Amino acid sequence: MLATFKYLPGHSLIHRLDPRTKLAAFVLVMIATIVVDDVRVLLALFALSFGYYLLADLPWRSTWKAWAVVLFFAVVIIGLINVTLFGMAPTYIKSFHPIFSFPTIKIGSFVLERTVTWEIAFVGFARMLRPLAIMAMILPFTFTTDPYMYGVAFRRMGLSDGVAFALDLSLRYVPTIARDFFTTVDAQRARGYELEVKGGGIVNMIRRSAPLIVPVTINSIAGGEEVVEAMELRAFGVGPRTWTASDTLRFQLADYVVMGFFLLTLIAIIGLRYLSPYGPYWFPAQWFE
Amino acid sequence: MMDKNNLWKFGTREIVYSAIGAALYGVLNWVFNNLTLPGSTLVSIRPPVVIPMFMGIVFGPWVGLFTGFVGNVIGDLLSGYGFFWAWDVGNGLLGLIPGLLPYVGITEIKTGRDYVYAIVACIVAAFVGIAFPALLADPFILRNIDFNGGLTTEFLPAGITDAVNGAILTPILLYAWNAYRARSGR
Numbered sequence: 297m298l299a300t301f302k303y304l305p306g307h308s309l310i311h312r313l314d315p316r317t318k319l320a321a322f323v324l325v326m327i328a329t330i331v332v333d334d335v336r337v338l339l340a341l342f343a344l345s346f347g348y349y350l351l352a353d354l355p356w357r358s359t360w361k362a363w364a365v366v367l368f369f370a371v372v373i374i375g376l377i378n379v380t381l382f383g384m385a386p387t388y389i390k391s392f393h394p395i396f397s398f399p400t401i402k403i404g405s406f407v408l409e410r411t412v413t414w415e416i417a418f419v420g421f422a423r424m425l426r427p428l429a430i431m432a433m434i435l436p437f438t439f440t441t442d443p444y445m446y447g448v449a450f451r452r453m454g455l456s457d458g459v460a461f462a463l464d465l466s467l468r469y470v471p472t473i474a475r476d477f478f479t480t481v482d483a484q485r486a487r488g489y490e491l492e493v494k495g496g497g498i499v500n501m502i503r504r505s506a507p508l509i510v511p512v513t514i515n516s517i518a519g520g521e522e523v524v525e526a527m528e529l530r531a532f533g534v535g536p537r538t539w540t541a542s543d544t545l546r547f548q549l550a551d552y553v554v555m556g557f558f559l560l561t562l563i564a565i566i567g568l569r570y571l572s573p574y575g576p577y578w579f580p581a582q583w584f585e
Numbered sequence: 586m587m588d589k590n591n592l593w594k595f596g597t598r599e600i601v602y603s604a605i606g607a608a609l610y611g612v613l614n615w616v617f618n619n620l621t622l623p624g625s626t627l628v629s630i631r632p633p634v635v636i637p638m639f640m641g642i643v644f645g646p647w648v649g650l651f652t653g654f655v656g657n658v659i660g661d662l663l664s665g666y667g668f669f670w671a672w673d674v675g676n677g678l679l680g681l682i683p684g685l686l687p688y689v690g691i692t693e694i695k696t697g698r699d700y701v702y703a704i705v706a707c708i709v710a711a712f713v714g715i716a717f718p719a720l721l722a723d724p725f726i727l728r729n730i731d732f733n734g735g736l737t738t739e740f741l742p743a744g745i746t747d748a749v750n751g752a753i754l755t756p757i758l759l760y761a762w763n764a765y766r767a768r769s770g771r
Binding site for chain 1 (some may be wrong): 595596597598599600601602603604605606607608609611612613616617630632633635636639644653655656659661662663664666667668726727728729730731732733734737738746749750753754757759762765769
């Protein structure tokens with residue numbers, strides 16, 4: 297098994313954007329999803345985010361797993377479990393349109409009743425749209441940005457040399473550590489080791505992971521000492537580090553357009569939230585009369 | 586291990602061990618991601634959570650924080666899961682909190698009492714680390730789940746799993762580390 301990042305080189309508009317622009321767009325949309333509970337606004341925001349995702353021209357076979365995870369979270373965890381069991385309509389909503397009620401549970405004087413209403417369902421729809429909009433913004437970043445540019449991008453965003461270099465170095469260590477791990481797995485298997493034993497239980501499974509985790513960890517740390525010495529011999533940290541790839545990062549017109557577009561979207565949503573009479577939440581009571 | 590005076594130092598040694606820790610945590614997360622716990626949300630049985638805890642104890646809170654945060658990002662990048670910043674911060678806390686052991690006078694893990702402190706620090710880190718995304722970020726910052734929902738579907742399954750992982754594997758890893766140090770003279 298090869299440890300490879302899911303970066304997909306390409307020539308789409310999103311591929312050509314500066315990594316800092318993609319991060320800024322993601323942060324702006326994430327803030328926009330937080331400020332409202334209005335399903336219409338969040339639906340429009342999701343449509344915008346999904347349009348941005350489509351511009352990245354990413355193949356479905358590469359992104360389906362991320363969508364499956366976020367759909368499971370949105371539909372099962374938020375929609376089916378959280379909204380039905382714990383969801384509440386905003387306190388200022390006085391209407392009550394029931395969908396269904398759970399059977400009443402009585403234990404002595406303790407009575408547990410729960411009715412799921414359309415008012416709660418609309419809170420749930422809004423909540424389900426949030427992670428979907430965020431995922432549509434972050435996938436283009438992770439799939440269209442070369443991981444080896446992360447260090448440079450973060451350095452240019454004001455992170456210290458040390459942290460940016462640590463980030464860069466960690467990505468470069470991945471193939472080596474993955475190779476060492478699978479060598480260890482093969483060596484342990486040759487000695488008759490098995491991770492999953494029938495009827496072992498979770499605690500036993502955790503305990504049995506030690507023969508894989510311990511040698512790889514100690515071996516990696518032992519090798520690190522030589523890297524520290526080599527870096528110190530080359531006077532690492534004495535002066536500012538030169539980032540050769542730094543020159544390739546420059547904002548183009550498209551970067552300003554994308555950042556400006558999402559900034560205006562955020563401002564419009566904040567305006568709708570605070571200046572319009574609709575408030576943060578919307579419930580079409582007339583649909584259910 | 587670190588002493589209280591240079592606990593927050595981030596020099597060459599910390600940079601290299603942060604990078605190693607993050608890569609290690611990312612790769613192990615990616616490998617162990619397929620061991621999913623039934624009935625929980627995005628929570629896997631994750632023995633690798635021991636890595637940020639161990640790195641925090643041995644190399645200090647910054648290394649633990651970096652290992653947890655960046656390692657979780659790398660694991661998600663390798664798995665193709667996207668980016669969940671609140672969980673990345675939570676994983677960072679898993680490494681940072683055990684790194685604060687010198688504040689309670691534990692600068693070396695040698696005696697049985699030191700191991701007990703290390704285990705308690707890992708359990709506290711597991712619950713505090715998971716509380717950030719499950720009880721704070723998801724219900725109040727990202728607002729995609731209710732507090733009770735976060736408590737039952739995220740905090741309890743993930744917190745208990747991480748605490749059990751940390752309590753079982755951290756002493757094993759620390760013991761192996763001490764043996765290695767004694768043998769190599771480092």
